[in-house]
Amino acid sequence: MSLMSNLSTSMISSSSSAFLAPTSFNSSRSQSVSVPVKSIKICKCVATPQEQQQTGLKMVLCGLFVCFEAYKTKVSRNSNIAKLQAGYLFPEVARRRAAHLLKYPNAQVISLGIGDTTEPIPDVITSAMAKRSQALSTLEGYSGYGAEQGEKALRVALASTFYSNLGIEEDDIFVSDGAKCDISRLQVVFGSNVTMAVQDPSYPAYVDSSVIMGQTGQFQKDVEKYANIEYMRCTPENGFFPDLSTVARTDIIFFCSPNNPTGAAATREQLTRLVQFAKDNGSIIVYDSAYAIYMSDDNPRSIFEIPGAKEVAIETASFSKYAGFTGVRLGWTIVPKQLLFSDGFPVAKDFNRIVCTCFNGASNIAQAGGLACLSPEGLEAMQEVIGFYKENTKIIVETFNSLGFKVYGGKNAPYVWVHFPGRNSWDVFSEILEKTHIVTTPGSGFGPGGEGFIRVSAFGHRENVLEACRRFKQLYN
Amino acid sequence: MSLMSNLSTSMISSSSSAFLAPTSFNSSRSQSVSVPVKSIKICKCVATPQEQQQTGLKMVLCGLFVCFEAYKTKVSRNSNIAKLQAGYLFPEVARRRAAHLLKYPNAQVISLGIGDTTEPIPDVITSAMAKRSQALSTLEGYSGYGAEQGEKALRVALASTFYSNLGIEEDDIFVSDGAKCDISRLQVVFGSNVTMAVQDPSYPAYVDSSVIMGQTGQFQKDVEKYANIEYMRCTPENGFFPDLSTVARTDIIFFCSPNNPTGAAATREQLTRLVQFAKDNGSIIVYDSAYAIYMSDDNPRSIFEIPGAKEVAIETASFSKYAGFTGVRLGWTIVPKQLLFSDGFPVAKDFNRIVCTCFNGASNIAQAGGLACLSPEGLEAMQEVIGFYKENTKIIVETFNSLGFKVYGGKNAPYVWVHFPGRNSWDVFSEILEKTHIVTTPGSGFGPGGEGFIRVSAFGHRENVLEACRRFKQLYN
Structure with a gap:
């Protein structure tokens, strides 16, 4: 019983189990979980029919293997949602940021990515x-x-x-x-x-x-x-x-x-x-x-x-x-x-x-x-905060200008659109993240017309924006 | 110009204009606005092509009439939404309540309809x-x-x-x-x-x-x-x-x-x-x-x-x-x-x-x-408020029971489901509203299986629930 629960939990959490053929549990949750034939004995002796029903795993003999199949409904997945590529852009950026932090736990990451406001509300x-x-x-x-x-x-x-x-x-x-x-x-x-x-x-x-x-x-x-x-x-x-x-x-x-x-x-x-x-x-x-x-x-x-x-x-x-x-x-x-x-x-x-x-x-x-x-x-208080972000924008624009980049936007929006001609946006995103610990947004995430650009958001505390600009200068000078 | 604007505004606000054939403006917003032929002279002398474009009205000569047609896009209405009957139930109940208040401006209306909470949050x-x-x-x-x-x-x-x-x-x-x-x-x-x-x-x-x-x-x-x-x-x-x-x-x-x-x-x-x-x-x-x-x-x-x-x-x-x-x-x-x-x-x-x-x-x-x-x-504070509403429910259940109605619900939910066998729910709703100024919800609004029932909500201040029950007793005793 406890082994069976263990198996079930492993599949559910997508975490690996050290006990039962771990590699087979690292696959996507959407896959059936295949357990090599050597596990048969273990499973046979712990699983009763009732438990099988409760954990939703069904044992099926197929050739040389015993496969544990999760219960599936008969409801078809919405084919339109299945067309979507990867995750929605900003959660994907957040995911890469989190992965970066795992790699560099002590990095002073600065986020000029997702376009999230940072200053207190008046x-x-x-x-x-x-x-x-x-x-x-x-x-x-x-x-x-x-x-x-x-x-x-x-x-x-x-x-x-x-x-x-x-x-x-x-x-x-x-x-x-x-x-x-x-x-x-x-x-x-x-x-x-x-x-x-x-x-x-x-x-x-x-x-x-x-x-x-x-x-x-x-x-x-x-x-x-x-x-x-x-x-x-x-x-x-x-x-x-x-x-x-x-x-x-x-x-x-x-x-x-x-x-x-x-x-x-x-x-x-x-x-x-x-x-x-x-x-x-x-x-x-x-x-x-x-x-x-x-x-x-x-x-x-x-x-x-x-x-x-x-x-x-x-x-x-x-x-x-x-x-x-x-x-x-x-x-x-x-x-x-x-x-x-x-x-x-x-x-x-x-x-x-x-x-x-x-x-x-x-x-x-x-x-x-x-x-x-x-x-x-x-209205007055709002304009003050917006003025602050617009100063940030100016600092970022001037930084990239001074480095010889072609820079767009910034004047009428809190976003700076920096051109990296001929380069892949996600590569530039990764280069900047890896070398400066700054999160930006890859232009191609906004459509194929954004390829070769990155978007730098001007939302940030002043000291972070200044520090980010120092790092940009170090990287691209 | 001012007359043309007047015409445009009339159509837009669905309010009537005393000037230009008022009855034709009282129709639904979605209708083209037809102006009888006697208006031709007025319209002709005030509308310039540019103004016509701005107000979105197009003059079309059709037989004996000059019709002012509102600009329509070429986007088809979503045929699924067109299948929906009337308004969503609760706004419809609210609409009838508002109409009742127009009819009886001094009525002390008690709402046991929409299922809206009334007691302060702890x-x-x-x-x-x-x-x-x-x-x-x-x-x-x-x-x-x-x-x-x-x-x-x-x-x-x-x-x-x-x-x-x-x-x-x-x-x-x-x-x-x-x-x-x-x-x-x-x-x-x-x-x-x-x-x-x-x-x-x-x-x-x-x-x-x-x-x-x-x-x-x-x-x-x-x-x-x-x-x-x-x-x-x-x-x-x-x-x-x-x-x-x-x-x-x-x-x-x-x-x-x-x-x-x-x-x-x-x-x-x-x-x-x-x-x-x-x-x-x-x-x-x-x-x-x-x-x-x-x-x-x-x-x-x-x-x-x-x-x-x-x-x-x-x-x-x-x-x-x-x-x-x-x-x-x-x-x-x-x-x-x-x-x-x-x-x-x-x-x-x-x-x-x-x-x-x-x-x-x-x-x-x-x-x-x-x-x-x-x-x-x-959690404790929440339970106290819920206990209060459950007492309301009990009062409502007892009232209808005492009047000889078959009453369901109330024990496990803040709703009392009262049977009026053989009667139309909206009729009962209207009867109660008209005669007691109490808003309930007609059972048929929840599907054909609700026909012959009304739902009485137990959300309300105690004095209102007690007063409502007095009025129910007056009406149905």
Whole structure:
């Protein structure tokens, strides 16, 4: 019995067992576990039928071997999810960072990789969340289920703070637990029978969620692309704005500006062309403006600054990079009433249905924080932290410039896009990690158009950014 | 120009315009707006081509009329979402409540409908959340992106508090923003090519999310069911446990115990049969245990108390009804490593991929609250609030019993399932609302098997529950 349990545990935890043919247990969890014939006796004498059932292992005699087969359901794995390549990019970066730390337990690793905020949230905002938390223990302050679309006061404040004079009303705004989550909810709204385009490179959630929903074909290794996705190449040569004359019509166009990872912000003229392109094609733009607050140029902060955009565009946004809410979780999405499917049905009505059925609103405490962000003191405090990250960006840009690299982004986004012409991004990522203990993000993780680049995030404590730049200089001088 | 804007606004806000043929603007947003021919002159003299483009209205001459057509994209509406009937149940109940308040602005409406918690959260829990909120403004206390699967300390505490000795490990547990959200994420994992069964009646999110993912056929009005869903009828006659000998094999079996809405809790023997049924069929059970803490009987609190369940079951759970977290948003889902698709691939790996790609973890503040819930003081405080709601339940049960109704549930769940034989649930709902200003939930909203019942929720302040019971007695005595 104890041996049998041992066997079962080994398989489950993917850890090796010193006792029973360890090598056969190191294989993936998804494999059946084969035990060489010499183990038969051991197994036979410890396993009773009842135990077999409980551990889920079935003994099967096959030729010279006794195989222990785990119980499998008869439910087929979702073939769309099976198309996904490796892990989602950022957990994969985190995995390599963890492996590096195992190799160099004493390394002073600096993370300029995942784009995670590092500076404390201004007190005016955290105090509002603390107050709301505490109030939940009182009769007057308690609140249960809120509106799935978000608290009215927050929706009103978002409309007046970011979309004043743009014709976006409070009820066009859906408050959420973050832009990434909303992107997936939008994909659920669109379903599997739509085609989509993305900037290449771009934030990987667009492509991955499209694959998951079944909008794409298989991954094509030779071109590093999924079939049935239109990759709109964005390069230094085209100023990181796609040549729309070569872009095929798709139902959905994901467009991120300021762009993650290139840092490029589209101009008013470019966005006007994009909106016209969508209108001519009857496409819907999903415009990701998560970094709009980092813009230094006089480019549009919202797609809705472009006339006519309300009929062809959705906009997602987030407090994550505005107020350090990456852990608090709060974002919003705008689906204008004017946006209609081909049969005239408003997209907002279906999005609302999905929000009500698949989601239950953002945390009321986080929403109190969001409201505080939009107070005059909150806005000022937010801008201060953003100014700090923008100084980081400048330091990183100057460092790579001084080393002779071609550097893009940085001016309108907290990301610096560094060119390593002719080199493999993951190789550069590994070289930097191995030699400087700095985590970056390989450009190819954002699509084939990112090959030869790395993304350096400007989120970090000042001393870490300065130390990272010293190490970059040592490595590449 | 101003007239054209006026026209546009009228259409957008669905409000009526006194100026331009008001009746034509009162139609659904999704309709094209038709303006009678007498309006031609007005429109012609105010609209320039550019303005037409901006407002999205196109003038089309068709026979005797000039029609203003709203711009439509060429993106087809998701045909699965189009299958959904009316709104999601609870927003529909809320809509009727709001309409009632418009009709009776001074009515003292009591809500025993939506199942929303009403009592303050114990201070030991809110203090932990306030502390975590405030700490986010400090260098030491700040945290950004957390693990998508939840903070390790919380996962460890969940495993030891609720699944001790059941073989559920910390890494089998995924912390989330709530069970409803996890149900949808699970559906995304399963995809469109699975079949599913539900208890009838049951919590509507199972069926609705199945429809959205394309697992079902059209709604069949004659039987009030979607095609391709197996409805497992649960009635007083079968003790609210389905006759499995008549249930067709499906890939997925949603099973909620204690059940929402009937309040019935399955016994150990029943759950053993259910697990065996799943095993024989190679099905996956999605076991919703959101109300387990309300159980008075000695029935299993977790499906994993049943031997072998780890190979065929997933369990969702939530802090919503445990700790009044309906607004704070925190839940968890267990996907055991032992649960495998037919090709041997672990379901947990795909769920993890969806959690990482479509979600970014629950709010760190909510997680601090969850951890406090599981401290000895937190558990004790939680039980006290739950005891209070259970007293409410008893009062409601006794009231309906005294009125001669057949009443089910109440003992193991905060819901009382009251039988009105031969009557239409929505009629009973309306009668109660109209005559007593009490909001309940119509049984048929949970499936055709709920017809003839209403669900009365025991969440409420004591004085409201007592007052509601007085009104029930007035109405039905």
